Amino acid sequence: LAERLEDAWKKLRGQDKISQANIQDALKEVRRALLAADVNLQVVKAFVKEVETKATGAEVISGVRPDQQFIKIVHDELVDVMGETNAPLAEADNPPTIILMAGLQGTGKTTATAKLALFLQKQKRSCLMVATDVYRPAAIDQLITLGKQIKVPVFEMGSDANPVEIARQGVAQATEQGIDTVIVDTAGRLQIDADMMGELAQIKKAVQPHDTLLVVDAMTGQEAANLTRTFHEEIGITGAILTKMDGDSRGGAALSVRSISGKPIKFVGVGEKVEALQPFYPDRIASRILGMGDVLTLVEKAQEEIDMADAAQMQAKILEARFDFNDFLKQMRLLKNMGSLGGVLKLIPGMNKLSGADLEKGEVELKRTEAMINSMTKQERENPDLLAKSPPRRRRVANGSGRLERDVSELVTKFTRMRGMMKQMGQGGMPGMGGGMPG
Ligand code: GDP
Numbered sequence: 001l002a003e004r005l006e007d008a009w010k011k012l013r014g015q016d017k018i019s020q021a022n023i024q025d026a027l028k029e030v031r032r033a034l035l036a037a038d039v040n041l042q043v044v045k046a047f048v049k050e051v052e053t054k055a056t057g058a059e060v061i062s063g064v065r066p067d068q069q070f071i072k073i074v075h076d077e078l079v080d081v082m083g084e085t086n087a088p089l090a091e092a093d094n095p096p097t098i099i100l101m102a103g104l105q106g107t108g109k110t111t112a113t114a115k116l117a118l119f120l121q122k123q124k125r126s127c128l129m130v131a132t133d134v135y136r137p138a139a140i141d142q143l144i145t146l147g148k149q150i151k152v153p154v155f156e157m158g159s160d161a162n163p164v165e166i167a168r169q170g171v172a173q174a175t176e177q178g179i180d181t182v183i184v185d186t187a188g189r190l191q192i193d194a195d196m197m198g199e200l201a202q203i204k205k206a207v208q209p210h211d212t213l214l215v216v217d218a219m220t221g222q223e224a225a226n227l228t229r230t231f232h233e234e235i236g237i238t239g240a241i242l243t244k245m246d247g248d249s250r251g252g253a254a255l256s257v258r259s260i261s262g263k264p265i266k267f268v269g270v271g272e273k274v275e276a277l278q279p280f281y282p283d284r285i286a287s288r289i290l291g292m293g294d295v296l297t298l299v300e301k302a303q304e305e306i307d308m309a310d311a312a313q314m315q316a317k318i319l320e321a322r323f324d325f326n327d328f329l330k331q332m333r334l335l336k337n338m339g340s341l342g343g344v345l346k347l348i349p350g351m352n353k354l355s356g357a358d359l360e361k362g363e364v365e366l367k368r369t370e371a372m373i374n375s376m377t378k379q380e381r382e383n384p385d386l387l388a389k390s391p392p393r394r395r396r397v398a399n400g401s402g403r404l405e406r407d408v409s410e411l412v413t414k415f416t417r418m419r420g421m422m423k424q425m426g427q428g429g430m431p432g433m434g435g436g437m438p439g
């Protein structure tokens, strides 16, 4: 399958444009990959449609192979849909925080209860685990055994008690003892059934949990979507735990759970041991769903090339004096992420000689400049001459950005002068610079 995906990318590779026509094959393969990863069909359809729109509308970046650009769009969309990394557990303002575990039988609720307790304990948060599964003979013992192993107390009332009552009293005990977090383990059924849902709803109503976590076995496949929908509609979940990700499942359930409930996957279970709990990393699962171990590398490479192409384009604009306020703003925002103004200007040929007090006026100056550019119209940004010629335009920009007309004048003059200088340096051909330029 990964090979077919490769083939589809390869076909795209020869193209110089991403178009509706030439991505159809690639889209088909994405669809196939998602279905093979057990993502629910409806979810797949919506996803592929979204990717098609984004890919078709995407500006083709010169210097970046269309297949790379496409794979990045697919990957980014997957990551986007799957949401936050490491969404935290709820923390009540007034402890105890109450976490309710929900899910079908055998998905790993009891194991996950202990895993969470251990995780919280490592953060110095005290826990109480509450055993409400009174149906399976060994269920209470299972939790007690796990509790001993991780040294976390278990609240239980035997198997004759009422689960709602157990939950209520468990929480009461935690409150009394000043325990930080109560995790209520519940009984599951093999299939969704009205009794189980009814009981869960009653427990939820009785203890008012801060987090209701749906535990989903990653091997569940297509059914994960229905399961999530039912639990979310009937109980209301606030997050999910995806278990058994140490198996060979591709993790498509993650996409289904997230896109159907809109709630984050908070943790991933990766083994039977109590330590086998990991935060959820959407980018890792995205690669796994696409079924290519090296997708991430590909995506990184695409990003690099996109950055390079962007830089090359910017440089060409500078040399041809097509550099406008939009480009300037873009560069400024980059600077903000990167550090100093001087540092980036040094990347422009010849600018290393110009760095210094004149160009580096600090954060305040940057902010003012950005505010002024933000107050310009699209045309003004593209054509700074409009501002140079029109005092009313300058006054409007000044008003909009809380500066004086004089400041706007100065910005435009400086900008025009800088652009002229850049152009001259470009044409003058700085000695020894020619060979080192990308593109
Ligand atoms: P519950 O019925 O939902 O409470 O499920 P359990 O916690 O009893 O787990 C059912 C089985 O799945 C047990 O054998 C667990 O050891 C196993 N299990 C739970 N989580 C994981 C996991 O992340 N990976 C693997 N490989 N097995 C798990």
Ligand code: MG
Binding pocket: 109, 110, 111, 133, 139, 186, 187, 188
């Ligand atoms: Mg259990």
